[in-house]
Amino acid sequence: MAHPLFDDFRQIVLQRRSLIDVRAPVEFAKGAFPNAVNLPLMDDEERRLVGIRYKEKGNAEAVELGHRLVSGEVKKKRVQAWCDFIDTHPDALLYCFRGGQRSQISQQWIDEAGYEIARLRGGYKAFRRYLIEETERAVGRFEPVVLGGRTGSGKTILLRELDNTIDLEGLANHRGSSFGRKITPQPSQIDFENALAYELVTKLEAGYRRLVFEDEGRNVGRVYLPDLLAEFLGNAPLVVLETPMSRRVEITFEEYVTQAQNDYRKMGFPEPLQAWKADIQSAIDRIYRRLGGKRHAIVSEMLELAFSEQSRTGEREAHKTWVEYLLREYYDPMYDYQIEKRAERVIFRGDADEVEAFLKQRA
Structure with a gap:
């Protein structure tokens, strides 16, 4: 037959x-x-x-x-x-x-x-x-909007409230920063591209003519966007989410400390907190040159003190000290420099409610 x-x-x-x-x-x-x-x-x-x-x-x-x-x-x-x-x-x-x-x-x-x-x-x-061809054809068939904002501003949280988004960090299994590596590995480049193509085909079939992406640049961890799409998003209008430092510390602390430590426990590491700390220290070490020796020593000491406090009392709160230090001393100057170079692309700024309302109006 x-x-x-x-x-x-x-x-x-x-x-x-x-x-x-x-x-x-x-x-x-x-x-x-x-x-x-x-x-x-x-x-x-x-x-x-x-x-x-x-x-x-x-x-x-x-x-x-x-x-x-x-x-x-x-x-x-x-x-x-x-x-x-x-x-x-x-x-x-x-x-x-x-x-x-x-x-x-x-x-x-x-x-x-x-x-x-x-x-x-x-x-x-x-x-x-x-x-591959569908990804290339998608470029130009929708209006892209890129959601930017300082590290920890809650961009991913906000995007989950919208239907016309493509979650690049989710597809890449990476949080999109120097500290963004997760315990489970990233997909292969081909797997990432295939999953991205699925999302583009599905969103366009659903009738969306405007799609929102988080401001990632070309790379999300070790995977990268296809060239045509990266160039397309690199010229897209920017919406900037503005979030107070106190809230940014809470969001970053929840993701990189509380959730991450819980993930290490769920994965069955023999000493999950030690494994988590080693991973954080490794991330700090990877940005040594950009931090400089003095700031690297300061944040490493903050991590050590916070970890000792958690080991002694079981409380995690002390980790907020090094989280805030990194946001102020490392991430913010870098982001402010980048956004200044792209100031002409910014079409809206606001807090989470204002940005969500703006993006929903333009969906």
Whole structure:
């Protein structure tokens, strides 16, 4: 029987279709798609051996070796994993790199097990190309607005109140500053780009013609925006959120101290507070040159004293001293310099309520 193919990539995005990626784990780790699960036809070692055979003796013998390596109980377990996923995700689609032999073989084995699944025409490569092109096409199809403000002003909190936003920090799994690294790793560059494309396609399909982004620059941690989009946002109107220092200290303290320490506990670190402190000190050390030796020594001592206080009493409040010091001495001068260079792009300034009302009026 003919095995079905599927190439309506737009519907995959809009419906958030589940995907079975049958490439090897090493390929999946380099980049895949939202809602994709890696259930490989061959593991990394099997793929390596088949690749060697292909180079030495050609396709036919490589395929024959692949069938020998993935047979018996190995084959049974892999087919069962696919069928189990289809049971819980009946809308799932299947892909390999180019939509060729690996997905065809997987599709055939699934069919022989009594299940049916369509595979992506052109595989990973075709869908990836579609998402890159959609990101490029999106530029110019909406009016961008960039939300700026000093560190800790609550930009991310405000953006969560709006529907016409794209959360770059969320997609990048990074808080967007020198101290923004999270315990869990950032996505690969390809994963970030694919997730961003999904968001752009979805927002534009929903009819939004104005999208709000946090003021991140080109990089969010170690991932970066595609060139065309970065240039587009780099010339966008700026809305500046103005927040009193006391509130900024509270927001930064809650995220970088309270939530971060809780995250270390949840992740099961043997000594979570020590691990958190080491991470904060490492972040301070990374900005040594920009801080200068004197300020680096001051903030490091503040951290040490606050940590000792927390260890002795269980209270975190003393950490607000080094949080405020960093905001005043490091972040604010840097931000003020940057915003001054872009003053002509600023179209509105206000507190959280005023900025939220302004952005909602322009949604």
